[in-house]
Amino acid sequence: MNDKNNQSMRELRKEYNLGRLEESQLTSDPISLFETWFNDAVEAGLPDPNAMTVATVDENGQPCQRIVLLKGIEKGCFLFYTNLGSRKAKELKQNPKISLHFPWFFMERQVRVLGQASLLSRTEVLSYFVSRPKASQLGAWASQQSQPISTRELLMTQFHQVKEKFSKGEIPLPDFWGGYRVEPHLIEFWQGGEHRLHDRIEYNKDPSGTWHFQRLMP
Numbered sequence: 001m002n003d004k005n006n007q008s009m010r011e012l013r014k015e016y017n018l019g020r021l022e023e024s025q026l027t028s029d030p031i032s033l034f035e036t037w038f039n040d041a042v043e044a045g046l047p048d049p050n051a052m053t054v055a056t057v058d059e060n061g062q063p064c065q066r067i068v069l070l071k072g073i074e075k076g077c078f079l080f081y082t083n084l085g086s087r088k089a090k091e092l093k094q095n096p097k098i099s100l101h102f103p104w105f106f107m108e109r110q111v112r113v114l115g116q117a118s119l120l121s122r123t124e125v126l127s128y129f130v131s132r133p134k135a136s137q138l139g140a141w142a143s144q145q146s147q148p149i150s151t152r153e154l155l156m157t158q159f160h161q162v163k164e165k166f167s168k169g170e171i172p173l174p175d176f177w178g179g180y181r182v183e184p185h186l187i188e189f190w191q192g193g194e195h196r197l198h199d200r201i202e203y204n205k206d207p208s209g210t211w212h213f214q215r216l217m218p
Helices: 003-010 030-043 087-094 122-129 134-142 152-165
Strands: 051-057 063-069 072-074 077-083 097-104 109-119 177-191 199-205 211-216
Touching: 030 072, 030 097, 030 109, 030 177, 051 087, 063 077, 063 087, 077 087, 077 109, 077 122, 097 177, 122 177, 134 152
Parallel strands: none
Antiparallel strands: 051 063, 051 097, 072 077, 077 177, 097 109, 109 177, 177 199, 199 211
8 A cells, every 4th residue: 555545544534423322321231222222223224234244263263254134133142144154154163252243333333242153943044034035045045155156157047047946936945054143241332432532331241141331441
């Protein structure tokens, strides 16, 4: 990167002044606060408000991140779905520790989640799979996620092949497609503040399952 671009990056600055996160706004259960913030993001018209960064770690300790869509919150856990042959699924199989990050930057907010992932049951996965648009169901069959492919044209050929194969009747659930439940043990809420004095509230779950919060310095 040239010096001009570096200088431009150094000069990118803004003040964060859209809101505050006070103790009076907190709930005993961070999931309730998360749902409030999520609804705020939806009502504000943010693009893909359920988009989250999912971070996993491979057998060599190398972190890897990708964007995945949150598809539900159930009994205090975050749900998402994926190909079980994907890189993320292989990494979660050998190390179920996971991090989620919700980047609601247009609202000067972000949420960080640390937890442990476990597979959803086939019944739970099927219930979600049949709710997907037909084209998305076919896409799940056509793609061996994370595997190399020579051209996009070949990928589209595979898509049209499965479309023809399942042209009649319901599209079955692939045995290589599933979902995860992320049980959190830490959730941090970040609200931008003036002069970089951001509000950071971190919830931690103790062994009894009770949540406790503390304010962190920015």
